[in-house]
Amino acid sequence: MSKSFIIRDHERGHDTIRSDGTRSSYIAGHPDGFVTRASSFNFHDYQSGRPGFGPVRVFGDEIFHGAGCGYNMHPHHNFVICAFVFEGQLTHINTAGEGMVDQLRAGDYYVFSAGSGGKHSELSVTSEDMHAIYLWLMPRQLFLPPTYHRAHFDYRRRRNTIVQLVGDADTALPIPQDLRVSRLMADAGRSFTYTLRSRGHGAYIFVREGSATVDGVALGRRDSAGFSDRDDPAITIDIGEDDSDIIVVETIMIDDDNIKAWEHDHAGH
Amino acid sequence: MNPEPFMRLMCLGCGFSYDEALGLPEHGLAPGTRWADIPETWVCPDCGTPKHMFEMVFIGYAEGGSDLASAA
Numbered sequence: 001m002s003k004s005f006i007i008r009d010h011e012r013g014h015d016t017i018r019s020d021g022t023r024s025s026y027i028a029g030h031p032d033g034f035v036t037r038a039s040s041f042n043f044h045d046y047q048s049g050r051p052g053f054g055p056v057r058v059f060g061d062e063i064f065h066g067a068g069c070g071y072n073m074h075p076h077h078n079f080v081i082c083a084f085v086f087e088g089q090l091t092h093i094n095t096a097g098e099g100m101v102d103q104l105r106a107g108d109y110y111v112f113s114a115g116s117g118g119k120h121s122e123l124s125v126t127s128e129d130m131h132a133i134y135l136w137l138m139p140r141q142l143f144l145p146p147t148y149h150r151a152h153f154d155y156r157r158r159r160n161t162i163v164q165l166v167g168d169a170d171t172a173l174p175i176p177q178d179l180r181v182s183r184l185m186a187d188a189g190r191s192f193t194y195t196l197r198s199r200g201h202g203a204y205i206f207v208r209e210g211s212a213t214v215d216g217v218a219l220g221r222r223d224s225a226g227f228s229d230r231d232d233p234a235i236t237i238d239i240g241e242d243d244s245d246i247i248v249v250e251t252i253m254i255d256d257d258n259i260k261a262w263e264h265d266h267a268g269h
Numbered sequence: 270m271n272p273e274p275f276m277r278l279m280c281l282g283c284g285f286s287y288d289e290a291l292g293l294p295e296h297g298l299a300p301g302t303r304w305a306d307i308p309e310t311w312v313c314p315d316c317g318t319p320k321h322m323f324e325m326v327f328i329g330y331a332e333g334g335s336d337l338a339s340a341a
Contacts, residue, residue, distance in 0.1 A: 042281075043281075044282070051324075057281055074283070074316065075283060075285075075315045075316065076283050076284050077280075077283065077284040077285050077286060077315070077341070078279060078284035078285075078286055079283070079284035114284055115331070116331075116334065116337045117337075117341070136284075138279065138326060138328065139328070140328070141328060141329055141330060141331040141334065142277070142286055142326075142328050142329065142330045142331065142334050142338065143286075143330055143331050143333070143334025143335070143337050143338055144331040144334070145331070257325070258324055258325075
């Protein structure tokens with residue numbers, strides 16, 4: 001049976017995390033720096049929402065406020081962490097392999113697979129706010145060799161078309177999971193179809209800017225919806241406003257007991 | 270006797286994994302230590318996330334991964 005859910009902007013977990021007290025070792029930019037984070041799924045202090053979607057555990061819509069703000073060096077294993085930058089400048093530093101210092105600006109994005117372990121730091125070093133979406137997912141295998149890949153999405157050239165940024169398409173960044181991230185920047189009145197790979201795949205669709213009607217559901221700015229176990233693999237996206245910006249995460253729906261238990265307890269949510 | 274298979278769990282704060290078969294000898298947990306036998310006050314050695322925020326996973330190791338995991 002076809003399953004879907006909607007998460008409105010205000011229903012996400014909204015946190016403000018300041019660089020003070022014990023948090024200043026985690027959040028950079030003391031004394032003025034603070035991160036605002038809107039989580040679609042349960043993460044850190046936000047634990048009253050959905051646990052995830054397929055192997056996805058974090059979909060964090062974040063702003064780093066103040067020069068020097070971000071996350072100080074901290075360790076990861078296994079998680080595949082993707083960042084998509086929309087405003088400002090993100091300095092990403094990681095210790096995986098030979099180590100990496102990268103600077104990302106609007107349109108740039110990376111896939112960092114922490115695998116067997118690595119530390120990273122995420123910093124905004126200019127006075128402009130840095131806006132990024134962070135996506136974390138479980139990998140296909142544990143303790144993979146760590147990898148880092150990055151690329152750029154040129155919205156001037158790739159308008160009114162669904163562009164796969166991460167996944168198995170030509171020039172997309174590789175990822176160790178059956179998952180694809182696509183971006184659609186489009187204008188009012190245009191209509192698009194996203195076709196799922198199989199019945200075992202689902203899609204989490206997030207309206208970053210503008211508005212869209214997705215499979216008949218009206219979504220405004222920062223609203224999102226998830227679709228899985230569909231009879232019809234085609235999902236229609238009708239764009240409501242010019243310069244709408246839509247993120248589509250298509251993934252294999254792993255058989256996850258935690259998510260099933262949550263859905264059972266929240267039937268009709 | 271058909272012993273319960275060993276579980277693997279992943280920290281939802283940072284991705285650190287605990288494998289019952291391997292334990293965490295570096296952190297005082299012998300191989301074979303069951304998750305249920307680890308105190309509820311235990312936290313992720315890497316990021317401090319509480320024990321209840323680990324999730325059981327069914328994911329295999331990459332080549333050489335289990336050796337690295339047992340030394341984590």
